[in-house]
Amino acid sequence: MPTKGLMQRFADKETVLVAEGYLFEFERRGYLKAGSFVPEVVIEFPNRVKDLHEEFVHAGSDVVQAFTYYGHREKMRLIGKEHLLERLNVDALKIAREVADATGTLMAGNICNTTLYDKSKPETIEQTEKIFKEQIEWAVQYGADFIIGETYLDFGEAELALNCMKKYGQGLPAVVNLAPPAIDSTCDGVPYDVACKKLEDLGADVVGLNCSRGPATMMPIMRKIRKTCSGPIAALPVTYRTTPEHPMMQSLIDPDTNLMAFPENLPAFACSRYQIRDFAKECKEIGVEMVGLCCGNASHYMREVAEIFGRKPPASKYSTDMSLHYMYGSKAHFSKHYTNDYKKMYQSKTE
Template sequence: MPVKGFMERIKSDEVVLVAEGYLFEFERRGYLKAGSFVPEVVLDFPNRVRELHEEFVHAGSDVVQAFTYYGHREKMRLIGKEHLLEKLNINALKIAREVADETGTLMAGNICNTTLYQKDDPKLLEETKSIFKEQIEWAVEYGADLIIAETFLDYGEAEVALDCIKQYGKGIPSVINIAPSAIDTTCDGVPFDVACKRLEDRGADVVGLNCSRGPATMIPLMRKIREMCKGPICALPVPYRTTPEQPMMQSLVDPDTNLMAFPENLPAFQCSRYQVREFAQQCKEIGIEVVGLCCGNASHYMREVAEVYGRKPPASKYSTDMSLHYMYGSKPHFSKYYTQNYKTYYKSKTED
């Protein structure tokens, strides 16, 4: 059966669920270096990449995103492997396309902040455009259904990315996401809702925010974007417990060390499943059309998001059912001995 297209889903009022977070998950598993954050795992352990794609789809993602994030020319140059640039991108796209075809999902190409962009430097601006151009052209060649361009700190770089997708993407739908910093504007001074509206008016198919902020500090921004933008919008926060005082994951301070938690001690601030569920419910209430999670994401979180939207992905077969627990369960055949002893112990402790 033909797979329903990305914009076709959007126009028929479907919510598209997107699992991101490959970078942090592979670092956690020991296949990627924190610091450079280059997706060498695509070359070194391609089967691991395939497995994580499959795992995210199993948990409810509608999109298989090719792992080309930070796999661009400047990042590859940084680690002395620029000669492997094309191989990495093509391998990542092929793996993602194969998994998408096998699972009946969409495949997304991916471009991101170049770490080079400076609006007043013509040379760096041309290098930025060149980085986008080659990754977009590879994504087109290997059958991407959409291109997600993301984690832009400057509105200007997001605009350049959109223009390049329009020029080289051969009509592929675009999702353009800005990374919201600790202040309520981009680094070049544009409020996030205004930036998204400008990108929408410029021809982006979907606009929104990804990365940096957790659900608690991204949702207020998404409400403003919903009010400003008439077209589809996207929310892909990091699943960390950010606060108004520490609004982004890079702001979080580890209370045990008084040091920045990013990146090694971020697990201390991981959201609960209940908080992820609440985030998905808020997205549903706001009317956000593209929903998911970014750095720090894991399959159990995606299942929570999917189930809020009434989905029953294969992973739902293993959703929690505490009625089956030998001690806390409610089934008649479970041992009353353990349950009664636990309750007695708990009662005595609370009375103390």
């Protein structure tokens, strides 16, 4: 059966779940360099990319997002491999399309912050549009169902991305997500809810936030966006324990070293599964239509999100059931004194 399109799913009041976080997950697995964060793994280990797509769908993602994030011309130039630009993008799109077709999910093309945009320098605006144009055209050519533009620190770059999606995207739905830094507005001074409303009014099909902030510091902004925007909104935080004092992952400080935790020591701040469940519940409560996770995401987190939304993806077969545990389960057969002694010790420490 044909896969239902993105906009039809929204029209049918469905929530679309999106697994992101490929950069950090491949870095964690030893297939991507932190710092440059260029997805060379697409060319070097394509089967690993396919496997992770399948793994995220297995955990509940409705979308296979082509791994072209930071695979654009400026990033490829940075590592001296601009000649591989088209190959990387085409291969990533083909892999994602293959998995989406096999699993009955949607395939998203992806563009992102260019790292060179500067509204005061016309030449960077021209370069940025060139980067967007070629990636969008490849996404259209290789069968994307919609396009996600994301991680924009400046409203101006997000607006340019949207304009390019409308100009070169041949009518594909456009998702535009801002990356909220530590301040209360985009880097060019537009409050997030105002920026999202402007993007919505300019024709974005979905607007919202991704990356930078964890659930605790992203969701207060999402509540404002929900009140401001009438169309579908998106929330895709990083999976780290950000706080009002340290609102984004890049501002977290490792207490052992007093150094910036980003990127190598971020696992010390990883969200619990319970916090991811609470994030998904809050999204459900306020009516976020596109829900997912960005940097730090992993399959067990996506399963938690899926289950909060009433899904039973294949990974749910292996969801935790402590009633079966030999020590703590309802039919525990391990020596009772072990668990009783532990309980007494725990109670004495907490009293």
